[in-house]
Amino acid sequence: MSTDDSPSGAGEPVVLVERRGRILIVTINRPRQRNALDGAAGHALAAAMDELDADDGLSVGILTGAGGTFSAGMDLKAFLRGERPDLPGRGLGGITQTPPRKPLIAAVEGWALAGGFELLLACDLVVAASTAKFGVPEVKRGLVAGGGAVLKLPRRVPYVVALELLLTGEPVSARRAYELGLINRVVADSEALAGAIELAEVLVSNGPLALAATKEVASRTIDWQTEDGWQRQEEILAPIYVSDDAREGASAFAEKRPPVWTGK
The missing domain is CATH 3.90.226.10 (2-enoyl-CoA Hydratase; Chain A, domain 1)
Structure with a gap:
């Protein structure tokens, strides 16, 4: 393309x-x-x-x-x-x-x-x-x-x-x-x-949502004060933990198979 x-x-x-x-x-x-x-x-x-x-x-x-x-x-x-x-x-x-x-x-x-x-x-x-x-x-x-x-x-x-x-x-x-x-x-x-x-x-090979969220937190942390960094991190990460990919990652680990990511 x-x-x-x-x-x-x-x-x-x-x-x-x-x-x-x-x-x-x-x-x-x-x-x-x-x-x-x-x-x-x-x-x-x-x-x-x-x-x-x-x-x-x-x-x-x-x-x-x-x-x-x-x-x-x-x-x-x-x-x-x-x-x-x-x-x-x-x-x-x-x-x-x-x-x-x-x-x-x-x-x-x-x-x-x-x-x-x-x-x-x-x-x-x-x-x-x-x-x-x-x-x-x-x-x-x-x-x-x-x-x-x-x-x-x-x-x-x-x-x-x-x-x-x-x-x-x-x-x-x-x-x-x-x-x-x-x-x-x-x-x-x-x-x-x-x-x-x-x-x-x-x-x-890793979860796409987790990759993007990890990058976001790592790039923003320079501008965050220590005291509010935890709260701002939680706002970014909370959707990741309830995503389809999070469940797929856990299931794939338990079933000893490669995960199939959807980015959702």
Whole structure:
């Protein structure tokens, strides 16, 4: 399946969407532009994320880029033509400000640069090729990484490390990113998508409602005060315990069989 939101509706789709069981693989398909997002690609990416969240038959998404590059972020030439790859209230590609409700894994080959790095920060888990590079070079152009990096990096890595990345604009290797806790797994070149699928298959063996609720609590807890965190967590988790999937999980365990999830 593909999403093609180009104005003419012709040519190569700017975003490819493939269903693989309960996994949705979303590929930014502008390799000649290093998968930088123009207006069409930004809206197509957002539509793919909406599909992920809306379909009870999907548990996990994977975001990657075609042609050996993850993403260079915003297409500046398209921006100068008046195109916006961000959506109001949702950010670049519809995810940097408001990520999908369900878990999203980044599969990174090549560069995740500027807004592309911010797309990565909107993902929950990251699998990267050993030669991948990561960076936020906005300060080198007199700009600020306002698409999420300035807000999120100090929460993901030690403060002084975040400032070094943000203030120097210098890229880091996959190995260094792994050491900093920015990525989960480093794999051989050209194996990032395969590694992400392998990780996603582990996730989809679990209850889809539980996955989404666990992500929600984990992502929100940073903003909660300790005293009200328990109450807010209960509001999110209460529907999970009375769901069909909760009963199916318990039944499958008791009957020593794999569970059959419905996402309900």
